Amino acid sequence: MATDVHRPVTKSAVHVEGLARAFDGRAVIDGLRLDIAPGEFVALLGRSGCGKSTLLRILAGLDRDIQGTALVPRRRAVAFQAPRLMPWKKVWRNVLLGLPGRPERAVTERVLDEVGLGHRADAWPKTLSGGEAQRASLARALVREPDLLLLDEPFGALDALTRIKAQRLVGEVWQRRGCAVLLVTHDVEEAVLLADRVLVMDAGRIVHEQRVDLDRPRGITDPRFAALRAALLERLGVDAAAEAA
Amino acid sequence: MSISHAPPSSPEPDISAISHSVDAAAAHLDRGFLDLQPVVPVPSRRLRIPRWLRRTTGPILLLALWQLLTSTGVLTADVFASPGRIAQVGWDLVRDGSLPSAMGISLRRVAFGLLFGTAVGTGLALVSGLFRIGEDLVDAPVQMLRTVPFVGLIPLFIIWFGIGEAPKIAIITLGVTFPLYLNVYAGIRGVDSQLIEAGESLGLSRWGLVRHVVLPGALPGALTGLRYSLGIAWLALVFAEQVNADAGIGFLMVQARDFLRTDVIVVCLIVYAFLGLLADFVVRSLERLLLQWRPTFTGR
Numbered sequence: 001m002a003t004d005v006h007r008p009v010t011k012s013a014v015h016v017e018g019l020a021r022a023f024d025g026r027a028v029i030d031g032l033r034l035d036i037a038p039g040e041f042v043a044l045l046g047r048s049g050c051g052k053s054t055l056l057r058i059l060a061g062l063d064r065d066i067q068g069t070a071l072v073p074r075r076r077a078v079a080f081q082a083p084r085l086m087p088w089k090k091v092w093r094n095v096l097l098g099l100p101g102r103p104e105r106a107v108t109e110r111v112l113d114e115v116g117l118g119h120r121a122d123a124w125p126k127t128l129s130g131g132e133a134q135r136a137s138l139a140r141a142l143v144r145e146p147d148l149l150l151l152d153e154p155f156g157a158l159d160a161l162t163r164i165k166a167q168r169l170v171g172e173v174w175q176r177r178g179c180a181v182l183l184v185t186h187d188v189e190e191a192v193l194l195a196d197r198v199l200v201m202d203a204g205r206i207v208h209e210q211r212v213d214l215d216r217p218r219g220i221t222d223p224r225f226a227a228l229r230a231a232l233l234e235r236l237g238v239d240a241a242a243e244a245a
Numbered sequence: 246m247s248i249s250h251a252p253p254s255s256p257e258p259d260i261s262a263i264s265h266s267v268d269a270a271a272a273h274l275d276r277g278f279l280d281l282q283p284v285v286p287v288p289s290r291r292l293r294i295p296r297w298l299r300r301t302t303g304p305i306l307l308l309a310l311w312q313l314l315t316s317t318g319v320l321t322a323d324v325f326a327s328p329g330r331i332a333q334v335g336w337d338l339v340r341d342g343s344l345p346s347a348m349g350i351s352l353r354r355v356a357f358g359l360l361f362g363t364a365v366g367t368g369l370a371l372v373s374g375l376f377r378i379g380e381d382l383v384d385a386p387v388q389m390l391r392t393v394p395f396v397g398l399i400p401l402f403i404i405w406f407g408i409g410e411a412p413k414i415a416i417i418t419l420g421v422t423f424p425l426y427l428n429v430y431a432g433i434r435g436v437d438s439q440l441i442e443a444g445e446s447l448g449l450s451r452w453g454l455v456r457h458v459v460l461p462g463a464l465p466g467a468l469t470g471l472r473y474s475l476g477i478a479w480l481a482l483v484f485a486e487q488v489n490a491d492a493g494i495g496f497l498m499v500q501a502r503d504f505l506r507t508d509v510i511v512v513c514l515i516v517y518a519f520l521g522l523l524a525d526f527v528v529r530s531l532e533r534l535l536l537q538w539r540p541t542f543t544g545r
Contacts, residue, residue, distance in 0.1 A: 061445075061446070062446055077447075080439070084439050084440055084442075086443075086458060086461065088462070089461075089538075098447030098448045098457075100448075124537070124538050125538070126538065126540030144448075
């Protein structure tokens with residue numbers, strides 16, 4: 001699954017070792033190590049500016065000014081915080097964009113139905129609501145049948161109700177498809193709700209790792225959920241007791 | 246039109262008896278006496294008059310003013326003929342075939358000039374917009390040349406290209422090239438880098454990025470450039486045709502000047518105006534067709 005055939009094929013969907021990235025001499029990622037198993041859902045938490053988005057961009061192949069090893073699947077897809085749909089293409093053409101060969105429109109129908117947007121296939125992006133645009137963006141990522149799905153705070157710009165629906169959708173899609181997912185977020189609750197494993201990043205490294213062994217679907221009222229959430233918040237430097245008050 | 250809040254400190258509380266005993270209740274009751282004002286509904290289509298009719302009203306008013314000025318004698322016939330007289334002269338020119346043939350020749354010049362100018366302007370803009378090396382090589386010379394008044398080049402062009410069609414088309418080409426270059430270039434450089442990145446993450450090739458992201462993104466700018474270019478094309482045509490022309494609308498005007506026929510000159514000016522209007526209509530239609538995706542303000 002690794003891109004480089006000269007390296008030993010690992011059993012990971014992502015294998016990163018000794019990764020470093022500096023902007024003008026300032027190290028943003030510094031000796032980072034990360035393995036994601038195939039089909040694993042990993043959430044990456046961290047304060048803003050800790051390098052988590054940079055890591056995602058590196059894994060997406062958008063930032064290649066790096067040192068160290070980063071092995072990723074050939075088929076990978078990104079959904080960004082902003083939907084980044086091409087405003088001059090209708091929804092279904094946005095979904096098809098960049099697919100190899102001459103794909104038919106029918107290809108988009110299944111994936112748009114999967115995200116509940118089948119009825120808006122012919123709409124211009126300007127007519128979509130925030131949630132719909134984000135779902136179109138997710139459909140555009142899913143149509144590539146990725147082995148690794150990279151999500152860069154995809155729910156950050158959504159309102160609270162739409163966010164809950166979108167989180168649920170991502171959970172369902174992941175369970176159905178079984179692709180590895182790396183979710184970059186700053187929402188601890190969201191991370192514990194969705195991920196198998198939560199990583200906390202700080203100063204360019206992964207400083208904490210937390211398995212989440214709760215049964216799915218998870219409820220935020222579960223005391224174990226609350227305990228995990230509090231522990232992670234503390235890791236991030238937020239006093240959970242004070243926050244709850 | 247939001248519902249306004251009551252002034253924070255009204256000098257006399259409406260219900261003073263309650264207000265000083267229970268503050269919270271007073272604040273609550275105060276709401277009952279807010280100065281409410283209705284949100285007046287405004288129909289989204291205020292005018293039932295069709296758009297085309299509204300757009301023709303302006304020119305018709307102008308025509309009426311013109312008729313008024315000539316019939317009251319403010320404008321005499323040898324200065325500026327009346328609309329009726331102009332219509333008559335125009336009809337005569339059409340009937341004897343001199344106006345249609347002149348128009349055909351002028352239109353052909355503009356068409357060729359636009360064609361070459363669009364090709365050169367867009368081509369240069371693509372080179373300097375898409376590639377940094379192209380920008381370094383192309384942009385500075387173009388910026389230099391564009392400040393040279395192209396009309397000043399007519400004598401040089403006559404020496405280079407003779408007095409046939411070539412110098413006229415060359416002048417129009419030159420006039421058209423620069424506004425297109427500037428706007429297409431700005432359009433390309435104005436494309437949202439987030440969309441470029443999204444395209445990259447979707448696995449678009451370099452050419453795919455240009456075709457699906459950069460060029461559609463530059464289209465609004467390109468059409469603005471085309472609008473400017475069309476305006477300049479007519480301007481360049483007037484200049485080009487008044488020097489050494491033996492056919493075309495400009496030639497008709499020069500001839501009319503020699504015979505002191507102001508009415509023929511006015512007819513020619515009106516023809517220019519209508520051709521300009523037609524060109525504008527073409528660009529407007531193009532914009533409506535090609536930019537329907539744009540989530541921009543379209544006026545109230």
